[in-house]
Amino acid sequence: MVDEGDLRLLGPVGIWRSGRLLGPATPQQRSVLATLLLSRGQVVSLDRLSRAVWGQQPPVSARNAIQGYVSRLRQLLAQTVDVGLATASPGYRLDVDPMRVDLYRFRDLAGRARTSRPERAGDLLREALRLWNGPPLANVAGEWLRETFSVTLTEERMTAVEELLALDLDSDRRRDAMAELSLLMSEHPLRERLAYLTMTALHQEGQRAAALEVFRETRQRLVEELGIEPGEELQRLHQQVLCADPPRTRASSPEPVPPTDVKTGTRVPAELPRPVYGFAGRGQELKWLDDSLTGEDRVCVLSGTAAMGKTALALHWAHREKIRFPDGQLYLDLRGYDAELEPLTTAAALNRLLLSLGVDTTGVPGGFPARLGLYRSLLAGRKILLFLDDARSETPIEQLLPPSGSVLVTSRHRLDELVVRCGARRRSLGPLPDPDARALVDGVLGTASTRQEEDARDELVRLCAGLPLALRVAAANVAARPEASTTAWMTELTAGNLLAGLVVDGTGNNPVMTAFSGSYRALSATDQKIFRALGGVVEADFTAEVAAAAGEVPLAVARASLKTLAAAHLIEHHATDRSRFRFHDLVRLYAAAEAARTPAWPAIRQCPSDLEFLDSQSPHAPPDVHFWGSAVACC
Incomplete structure (x- = not known):
């Protein structure tokens, strides 16, 4: 238990201190608290808070009521430390250390487990799952919050459970894991990942007939209830069992099977690439994205000079806010300015998006128009994020716009026609201000140890003129030197030519050029x-x-x-x-x-x-x- 206070979302919503529940006392206050915590560090509008409490039909007095709920929350939060609930137009912002909130602690532990050795990963996942105290957002008012966030949060928990079971199947916990898998399969008969793990475990035990029976039952349910066939990975495993191929030595290492929305039978993609480590600054741009992509189906364009950090910013925001898009996140690199490959054609881009949504494009007749219609039908009414990276022109974007959901585009071109024809919002990305550029460099190199080193880093920031890629190359080259001295590297750089000197050590590659x-x-x-x-x-x-x-x-x-x-x-x-x-x-x-x-x-x-x-x-x-x-x- 955290003595200074726990803020909980994974189960009943509440504020705890030293094992004692402080509140909030009413479902309405809990809805306001949960909404603020789910958007930690961001301004949440009064309209969104009102929707969280009353859904789509708030009373006339909603604004005054929300102000009253916030006032009582401030009194509760005053009993904890380092938590601030600030008024910020057009609503409120809750500032709190993420490690004080069970949801963000869970995500931190689960994320660390994915990069740890199996023994350590199992311990981290068990610790993460102990933070769950029941269905998420269990005691809030109305249904809007649960309908918007519970599916995604529950999916995160089930993914962690499946990852832990996969690890346990390869350890001395195998028997317990198989017993739990049997129970979970009865509770979640449409989850292909559980079926995959169960079949793998039975195959490893030499129980081929039982493994085949699991596949038969799973396929029958998927066909009868959702009208779809099992995914590629499950079918591949079925063939391995039929052919008596040796099972995988690690049940934890299959290629991932995207989860399936049990209501629509369509896949829930999670395609965002890994965010850039050491991201710094861009506070105003992040707030602009928050405001522009909140609550409505919008198209936003981040444009700017090459190497200005457009993709890094978009990825940072998309990962931070992916809970807003419970129906998934689609990512597509349009290769607009790729040095080696031609830009992706609209037809090829559409085929990739359909594959991401679980469609076998070889079985879709009628060419491009039929596929485009199918794509739009699959996304109609879904809260999804479509991230189109490195666009060169407006043409593919206009055709690939989904009928609902949010679209985030990065491009070196302004794409003004998207603003004119599609009502897109656009923001041009400029150089990093000196303090943010210095924070980026320090994030790579650590704190400067001498005044001379401080001055050298300031000079490096000045020469790179706020261009994030140039700053990263320069900082990486300094970090690669045994002496890790910016002063020494700057002497070498300024003796020649700045742009020509931004070569990644040992590669001959100049990413900025x-x-x-x-x-x-x-x-x-x-x-x-x-x-x-x-x-x-x-x-x-x-x-x-x-x-x-x-x-x-x-x-x-x-x-x-x-x-x-x-x-x-x-x-x-x-x-x-x-x-x-x-x-x-x-x-x-x-x-x-x-x-x-x-x-x-x-x-x-x-x-x-x-x-x-x-x-x-x-x-x-x-x-x-x-x-x-x-x-x-x-x-």
Whole structure:
């Protein structure tokens, strides 16, 4: 028991201290507490709190009643420590250490178990499951909270139970595990994972007939009650038993079978890739996502320069908020700017989504329109998150939009047509502020030990100009050195060229250059030419007239090209003068490098310094336009 107070969701909702229940006293107050805990650290609107208490038909006095419930909750929470319930427009925010809440302790223990050795994993899972005291949210008011969250929470518990049973089957707890499996199969006859474990255990015991009978009964129930066949993994195991193939040595290692929604018979996908470790900052952007994807079926676009951390931010938010999407999370990499693979076609993307939903696309007739109709039918009315990563254009996104649920898109392009035609919300991601960039570096390297090291890290943050990928590469290279000294590595980096120096040690790979090159390759030949030309312009910002002179093109062509480059986040508008544009520091270095590599650009020559100016002799350059050579070309 946690002396300073336990906050519980996994069973009856309540606040406990030293083994004693403090409250809340009424179901309505418990609904408010549960909603705030489920959105820990985020602002929860009064409308959502009202829905949690009364469903879709709140009384006229709902706002005043919610304020009263919050006031009484504050009195209860005052008896614990380090818990804050703040008023924050348009509602309230509960700030609490996640390890004080049974749900988040459960998730932490279950997550650690998945990366631990089997003996330790079993102990962690047993500790996690002991936190459950009955059905989740058992004593809240109304049905909205339970209908929205209980299925997902119960699924998390059953997944942990199945993982523990798989481990126990490979230990001296085998007999107990088999007995528990028998009981669970009678309670959950449609869970294919339980059937898989039961069949595996019986097969390992030499009881082939019994294992085959489990498959027969499970298949019959799935067909009769849901109208579906068993999944691929269960059918593969059935064939192994039929052929008397040796069973797996570890029952805990089958390929996972996505859970099935017993109401609809469709799979509940959980496809989010692993989040980026050491994520830092982006508080305003996370709040924007919270506000934009709460309560309604919305489309949100995160756009920004290559290597700006769009996918990392989207993944961080999606993992944090996946409980909002009890019907699953679909993920698809559209490969818009992949260095080696062509962008995913809309038809291929649709086929992958159907496979994720458990559909055998080889048996769907009628081509693309029929499959698109099936896809929309499967997702109609479902609270699902569709994460479309690295989009290059609006076309596949528009066609793949589900009839309900939320869509999160990342792209290097602004995708303005999605805003116009689909009502999407869009936010451009800028560089990390210096404090957040420094937090990212410190997260990789630990606390600086000397003042000299502090100053070196601040200089590293300045040179990388808030670009998360550049910061990660630099910090990783420092961490890989035996002396782990930013000071020593910075001396080496600044002796050469910054962009060329951002190579991952021992690989020869420059992730930042690779990311920028994907955006550059997507441009037309004219836009590429102007981009290269602008890489040689000395001024911190520039106009269309400067671009026309530098690129030796008509002014109208230069204006159109600047709009294209801005939409692709290769340049940006000046903060106070929309007629002027500017580069991110590292993108400028890349543009200069491309100019130096391109024979068609004679005005730039190699030089020993990034800031060595050239006396331009170009007849197309006005007197106030100067050009400089990039040290990238000299290194």
